[in-house]
Amino acid sequence: QKEVEQNSGPLSVPEGAIASLNCTYSDRVSQSFFWYRQYSGKSPELIMSIYSNGDKEDGRFTAQLNKASQYVSLLIRDSQPSDSATYLCAAPSSGGGSNYKLTFGKGTLLTVNP
Amino acid sequence: NAGVMQNPRHLVRRRGQEARLRCSPMKGHSHVYWYRQLPEEGLKFMVYLQKENIIDESGMPKERFSAEFPKEGPSILRIQQVVRGDSAAYFCASSPGAGTEAFFGQGTRLTVV
Numbered sequence: 527q528k529e530v531e532q533n534s535g536p537l538s539v540p541e542g543a544i545a546s547l548n549c550t551y552s553d554r555v556s557q558s559f560f561w562y563r564q565y566s567g568k569s570p571e572l573i574m575s576i577y578s579n580g581d582k583e584d585g586r587f588t589a590q591l592n593k594a595s596q597y598v599s600l601l602i603r604d605s606q607p608s609d610s611a612t613y614l615c616a617a618p619s620s621g622g623g624s625n626y627k628l629t630f631g632k633g634t635l636l637t638v639n640p
Numbered sequence: 641n642a643g644v645m646q647n648p649r650h651l652v653r654r655r656g657q658e659a660r661l662r663c664s665p666m667k668g669h670s671h672v673y674w675y676r677q678l679p680e681e682g683l684k685f686m687v688y689l690q691k692e693n694i695i696d697e698s699g700m701p702k703e704r705f706s707a708e709f710p711k712e713g714p715s716i717l718r719i720q721q722v723v724r725g726d727s728a729a730y731f732c733a734s735s736p737g738a739g740t741e742a743f744f745g746q747g748t749r750l751t752v753v
Contacts, residue, residue, distance in 0.1 A: 558740070572744075
């Protein structure tokens with residue numbers, strides 16, 4: 527069973543701090559990784575994609591990928607109360623052929639305290 | 641460029657009725673995923689489809705649930721003889737290719753009374 531694992535949290539950080547969200551995956555074939563943000567009662571929103579080892583920065587968000595360790599993380603700098611949401615890690619898991627169903631972790635609930 | 645469109649947004653059905661959920665993918669996207677989410681829980685994969693083909697339905701209950709993505713028109717998730725346990729948010733996502741970025745619709749909240 528190909529899986530994506532996340533710490534369920536909740537993770538609580540003060541406003542202005544760095545929030546660090548972690549994810550591990552079991553399918554070594556996975557080549558792309560995605561972070562989604564989901565506000566309560568809303569649908570998931572894609573915020574970062576990463577395909578290569580190393581860091582990828584987009585504004586206050588940095589995704590880090592280490593394929594050897596099968597580990598991907600998301601850092602949120604200068605956290606704001608509006609960042610309070612559940613963050614979902616996702617990776618395509620290979621079932622053979624053209625089957626790359628997108629598998630999600632259970633999500634980490636982040637609360638940023640003013 | 642319109643995003644992923646799901647309808648209806650809210651659906652109420654009595655036990656034993658049928659529920660039909662529709663999903664129109666983003667323009668140019670030929671891959672569709674359906675997920676179910678219970679309150680305070682994660683996204684549970686149900687089915688992955690490409691045009692006219694079911695690629696992976698390992699998350700679909702064996703009975704009462706079916707999905708299709710015809711050559712023309714939206715993808716349909718069909719739940720026959722609904723029960724209270726089917727009450728959940730059902731999300732559809734689409735992507736342009738296998739293993740690529742997927743974008744979600746706003747979901748259909750199904751309530752079975």
